[in-house]
Amino acid sequence: MLDMKKIIVLLLxxxxxxxxxxxxxxxxxxxxxxxxxxxxxxxxxxxxxxxELALALFGAIESRYPYGRYAQQAQMETAFTYYKYEEPExxxxxxxxxxxxxxxxxxxxxxxxxxxxxxxxxxxxxxDRYLPQDPTHRDPGSARQSFYDFAELVRKxxxxxxxxxxxxxxxxxxxxLAQYEVNVADYYIRRxxxxxxxxxxxxVVENFPNTPARDNALGIMALGYKILNMDDLSSDALxxxxxxxxxxxxxxxxxxxxxx
Numbered sequence: 001m002l003d004m005k006k007i008i009v010l011l012l013x014x015x016x017x018x019x020x021x022x023x024x025x026x027x028x029x030x031x032x033x034x035x036x037x038x039x040x041x042x043x044x045x046x047x048x049x050x051x052e053l054a055l056a057l058f059g060a061i062e063s064r065y066p067y068g069r070y071a072q073q074a075q076m077e078t079a080f081t082y083y084k085y086e087e088p089e090x091x092x093x094x095x096x097x098x099x100x101x102x103x104x105x106x107x108x109x110x111x112x113x114x115x116x117x118x119x120x121x122x123x124x125x126x127x128d129r130y131l132p133q134d135p136t137h138r139d140p141g142s143a144r145q146s147f148y149d150f151a152e153l154v155r156k157x158x159x160x161x162x163x164x165x166x167x168x169x170x171x172x173x174x175x176x177l178a179q180y181e182v183n184v185a186d187y188y189i190r191r192x193x194x195x196x197x198x199x200x201x202x203x204v205v206e207n208f209p210n211t212p213a214r215d216n217a218l219g220i221m222a223l224g225y226k227i228l229n230m231d232d233l234s235s236d237a238l239x240x241x242x243x244x245x246x247x248x249x250x251x252x253x254x255x256x257x258x259x260x
Contacts, residue, residue, distance in 0.1 A: 035061050035070035042077060051085035072102060079111065083118050091118045109153060113162035116149035120169060140180045147173045178208035182216045189224055198224035215241055219250025226257055 030038065042057035058081065061074040079094035095115045102108060122142040150166035150173075157163060181204045188197035197220055204217035218241035225234035238254055 030057075030060060035065040035068055035074075038064075039070050039074060039077075042074070046077070046081060046084070049084070051081050054081045055085070072098075072105065075101070076107065076111065079114055083114060088118045088122045109157040109160040109162060112149065112153035112156065113160070113166060116146050116153060116166060116169065119143075119146035119149055120173070122146070140177050143173050143177055143180075147177070174208060175211045175213065178204050178211040178213035178217075181208070182213045182220065185217065185220045189220055194224045194227050198228070215245045215248050216250070218244075219248060219254065222250065222254045223257060226254055227259075 033041075038057050038061045042054045042061075045051070045054035045057060055078060058074040058078045061068075061070050062078075065071055075094065075098045079091055079098060082088075082091035082094055092115055095111045095118070098105070098111045099108060119142045147170055150170045153160060153166050154163050154170070160166075181200055185197045185200035185204070188194070188200060201217040201220040201224065204211075204213055205221065208214060208217075218237050222234050222237035222241060225231070225237060234254065238251065241248055242251055
């Protein structure tokens with residue numbers, strides 16, 4: 001790999017922000033490099049997980065050779081490098097920039113996929129790698145955005161080689177989003193906020209009907225309506241739950257519920 005690579009990073013970054021003419025050419029090792037070498041060295045830096053150097057080299061391609069084919073590839077590599085460097089905001093911004101500049105590029109579908117992937121993993125921090133947490137207990141903002149990103153990819157590029165994986169991730173995200181809503185509904189009902197609990201559970205039944213969380217939502221609806229003395233609605237929810245999942249534990253809980 002490169003000698004004095006940290007110095008090169010500093011020089012390249014300085015050149016990007018101040019203009020190449022501001023640097024003494026005799027100390028810029030990369031000044032005569034063609035875009036092909038800048039690109040290959042950037043890829044090598046990526047493989048060595050030297051993301052700062054990779055970003056600097058890809059940035060140098062855009063700065064020095066903005067109209068060549070390497071510039072477009074460098075933009076894509078920049079987005080991926082930010083993703084690997086765990087800089088999600090910068091990664092998404094780089095994806096959006098590429099999509100805006102090159103909407104008809106043959107590989108633009110990858111940028112849509114990468115956006116979804118960034119948001120899919122956005123909330124996974126250091127602790128999650130060693131002490132995994134239930135994703136259905138996290139704020140679902142990034143999960144929703146990831147779902148929308150993957151949905152946009154599938155809608156615009158149904159034949160993309162990334163669509164199959166995107167659909168699988170959407171299914172996973174949909175199940176998690178539904179369970180998150182059930183978790184909230186369960187919290188409300190334990191706190192005595194029965195109307196809020198019923199409304200949240202009803203949202204799951206109406207918007208996530210084919211998820212595992214639906215039956216739990218029906219159980220909450222049946223119990224919540226019963227507590228609210230809305231017996232007809234409670235019976236309707238219990239009937240649907242019994243038909244779909246006759247062994248669900250909420251059935252017995254609702255039937256045996258006694259007002260204190």
